[in-house]
Amino acid sequence: xxxxxxxxxxxxxxxxxxxxxxxxxxxxxxxxxxxxxxxxxxxxxxxxxxxxxxxxxxxxxxxxxxxxxxxxxxxxxxxxxxxxxxxxxxxxxxxxxxxxxxxxxxxxxxxxxxxxxxxxxxxxxxxxxxxxxxxxxxxxxxxxxxxxxxxxxxxxxxxxxxxxxxxxxxxxxxxxxxxxxxxxxxxxxxxxxxxxxxxxxxxxxxxxxxxxxxxxxxxxxxxxxxxxxxxxxxxxxxxxxxxxxxxxxxxxxxxxxxxxxxxxxxxxxxxxxxxxxx
Amino acid sequence: xxxxxxxxxxxxxxxxxxxxxxxxxxxxxxxxxxxxxxxxxxxxxxxxxxxxxxxxxxxxxxxxxxxxxxxxxxxxxxxxxxxxxxxxxxxxxxxxxxxxxxxxxxxxxxxxxxxxxxxxxxxxxxxxxxxxxxxxxxxxxxxxxxxxxxxxxxxxxxxxxxxxxxxxxxxxxxxxxxxxxxxxxxxxxxxxxxxxxxxxxxxxxxxxxxxxxxxxxxxxxxxxxxxxxxxxxxxxxxxxxxxxxxxxxxxxxxxxxxxxxxxxxxxxxxxxxxxxxxxxxxxxxxxxxxxxxxxxxxxxxxxxxx
Numbered sequence: 001x002x003x004x005x006x007x008x009x010x011x012x013x014x015x016x017x018x019x020x021x022x023x024x025x026x027x028x029x030x031x032x033x034x035x036x037x038x039x040x041x042x043x044x045x046x047x048x049x050x051x052x053x054x055x056x057x058x059x060x061x062x063x064x065x066x067x068x069x070x071x072x073x074x075x076x077x078x079x080x081x082x083x084x085x086x087x088x089x090x091x092x093x094x095x096x097x098x099x100x101x102x103x104x105x106x107x108x109x110x111x112x113x114x115x116x117x118x119x120x121x122x123x124x125x126x127x128x129x130x131x132x133x134x135x136x137x138x139x140x141x142x143x144x145x146x147x148x149x150x151x152x153x154x155x156x157x158x159x160x161x162x163x164x165x166x167x168x169x170x171x172x173x174x175x176x177x178x179x180x181x182x183x184x185x186x187x188x189x190x191x192x193x194x195x196x197x198x199x200x201x202x203x204x205x206x207x208x209x210x211x212x213x214x215x216x217x218x219x220x221x222x223x224x225x226x227x228x229x230x231x232x233x234x235x236x237x238x239x240x241x242x243x244x245x246x247x248x249x250x251x252x253x254x255x256x257x258x259x260x261x262x263x264x265x266x267x268x269x270x271x272x273x274x275x276x277x278x
Numbered sequence: 279x280x281x282x283x284x285x286x287x288x289x290x291x292x293x294x295x296x297x298x299x300x301x302x303x304x305x306x307x308x309x310x311x312x313x314x315x316x317x318x319x320x321x322x323x324x325x326x327x328x329x330x331x332x333x334x335x336x337x338x339x340x341x342x343x344x345x346x347x348x349x350x351x352x353x354x355x356x357x358x359x360x361x362x363x364x365x366x367x368x369x370x371x372x373x374x375x376x377x378x379x380x381x382x383x384x385x386x387x388x389x390x391x392x393x394x395x396x397x398x399x400x401x402x403x404x405x406x407x408x409x410x411x412x413x414x415x416x417x418x419x420x421x422x423x424x425x426x427x428x429x430x431x432x433x434x435x436x437x438x439x440x441x442x443x444x445x446x447x448x449x450x451x452x453x454x455x456x457x458x459x460x461x462x463x464x465x466x467x468x469x470x471x472x473x474x475x476x477x478x479x480x481x482x483x484x485x486x487x488x489x490x491x492x493x494x495x496x497x498x499x500x501x502x503x504x505x506x507x508x509x510x511x512x513x514x515x516x517x518x519x520x521x522x523x524x525x526x527x528x529x530x531x532x533x534x535x536x537x538x539x540x541x542x543x544x545x546x547x548x549x550x551x552x553x554x555x556x557x558x559x560x561x562x563x564x565x566x567x568x569x570x571x572x573x574x575x576x577x578x579x580x581x582x583x584x
Contacts, residue, residue: 022367058449079451086445095317095442096499105439109450141497157446167449 009072011035012057012165012196016066019049019056027052030066030221034198034213036164039191041207042200044217045240050200051087053217054167057198058084070165080109082165083158087173088150093143099153100138103129106160121160128159131189132182148179155186165196172203184210204236288522297408297475299416301514301532304475304484307423309510310430311468312489313503314461318441322372323360325482326379327462328469330356332386332478335403340393346418346470353466356382357459406477406529408518419471426464426471430503437461438499475514476529484510487536494540494547509539 017030027049034040042050055061057068059076068075075082083106106128107121129135132152137145142153151171158166171183187210190197201207207214214230216222216239223230223239230236288294315324331349338348356378363374386403393399402410430437440447440457448454465485472481492505517532524531545552 060445060448076451079449082449084446084449086443086449090445091443092317096493096497096502097438097442098498101438101499102442105435105442105446108435108439108452161450 011069011071012075012198013069014057014066015068017053017056017063017068018065019052019061020064021061025064026219027056027217028065028220030056030215030217030224032213032215032224034196036194036196037191038213039187039197039199039211040213040215041211042198042215042217043202043204043207043236043239044222046202048218048239049220050202050217051169053215054084054169054198054200057165057167058082080161081163082167083161083163084167085151085154085158085169085171087169088147088154093145093150095142097142098138099129099134099140099142099145099156100125102142102153103156103160106157109161109163124162125156125160128156131159132156132186133178146176148175151175151179152182155183159186163195165198166190168197168199168201170201171199172201172206180206204231285519288519293409293411294518294522296411296413296416297518297528298515300408300411300419301475301518301528302511303416303419303423304472305488305510305512305514305532306507307426307468307471307510308481308484309488309492309506309508310503311426311464312485312487312510313492313499313506314430314437314441315465315485316489316493317499318461320461320465321482321486323375323462324465324469324485326360326375327353327356327466328478328481329379330382331466331469332383332403333389335473335478336386336389339399339403340389345473346422349470349473350466352382353469354463357462357466360462361455361459402477403473404478405480405527406473406475408475408528408532411474415474419474422467422471426467429460429464433457433460476532480529480533483533483536484513487533487540488513491536491540491543494543494550497549509536513539 012032012034014030014032014034018028019026030053032040042053044050052061056063057075058079059068070078070081103125104121107124111118111121126135126138129138132155134149134152134156137149137153142150145153155168155171158168166187168183168187172180175183184206187197187199197210199207199210208227208231211227213224213226215224216230216235218239218241223235289298315321331352334348334350334352335345336348338345359378360371360374363369363378364371369377387400390396390400390403401407436447436452436457439450440452440454444454447457468485469481472484476484488509489502489506491509492502495505496502513536514532516535517530518528520526520531520535521528543551546554548554
């Protein structure tokens, strides 16, 4: 794959990205060109730098090397165009806000300092809540929701931002099957609308279903490329640093339950969520 | 004594009228900003700031200047220093706070010990002296209070987003560190408003207790802020009466009133109180077959991944 020059108008361009916490390098050598309408899965073992990569794209962690450009401009200047769904565990769900309040937070980049939300913002909040099947819960305090419903509220907040890039950090963790369907549907809609979706997940099956490209990381970028090149036994074994038994072959993700060879248990223990589908 | 006389009697004195205005201002402002103190878990920082502005108050007092600006300067200096000291990864933020607030408080003690009326002055700073407030004090409290309330309204959404979800706030490009500093400055201003009424040591109670009470009573932040302010005002007024009729320190009775209201809410809050969650719900649950409960839950959860 040839890498485009940095100022690429239609891409999210990541070059030689290196992140360190203190003196410890936690992620290095990330290179990627992500075009509009592409869905990229960031996969790798726990602690391998998946969340860190998303946070680096957002400029939330300091880069010690490399750069991230969106549509030809440094990503840190384009934050309003990047929507982020953090892991559910990172917020206090007892916080006294309703579902609607949380979704309205996504409208913030459109209004800015000292300005109030208007009728358009409220209408968009209702629209995106309907898209994740949560409209009827608008007035509910967020702590009353199930884990899956909470995840949908976070997704709705990101959609309300109407951003060009959607970053999802482990959206499939601890959710129910219907929420998983909603998330996959939203990813599909974003892709069709020509937006970029980047999905950090340890669930290889849902990554292979939803994504066009994989970015495999384990403290460094192991590989980046189309599913056909990266969703392979050799590559994933290299990423996870050990014997990993693959079920589907390159680019042809197959439902887990149709396979009954010896590796199924190993795979199951890795991702329960994907096995619920199909 | 008829109830009207009982309520009106204290306010035949001008010093009591001034005290009333002062505690109303203090109660409203501490309650409102307290909502953010409670939601962000800043009780310790609030306490630390109250102690850290002590030398500022003493220096201004010894120089014969208004204590207002002395307190404010030390409040802001401390807010910044906490952030600076904690940038050394060996010094955790709570350690930085502990070091600073004890150190600055000691500085205040040393300074005030040079005053001729050491004991009396110290006591009035530490425990408040609401019966001694002047019209000038009230004006300064009112100005500081209005500034804090206006800042809460102006930056409501910024404070809400950074308090609820710091990661998302950062991702949206909100200047979270600047907003943290703004909040600390607002807390410092609030502490200055409260010094006369409840003093240095007890101010943390007014920052935390009314807001913690409101938290038990509502699930909406705007309601919580308003309720906390109302509870702060009511605590101030009740405390003032108790102090007047029993001839005890007003700072203490105001805080005790707030504590009593918190106790009532903890026990009897309609949804989150002890009685409701432990006694009534258990009884209700006993009366309904389990299958019904399962059927009514919005969505049956998949087990969480380990």
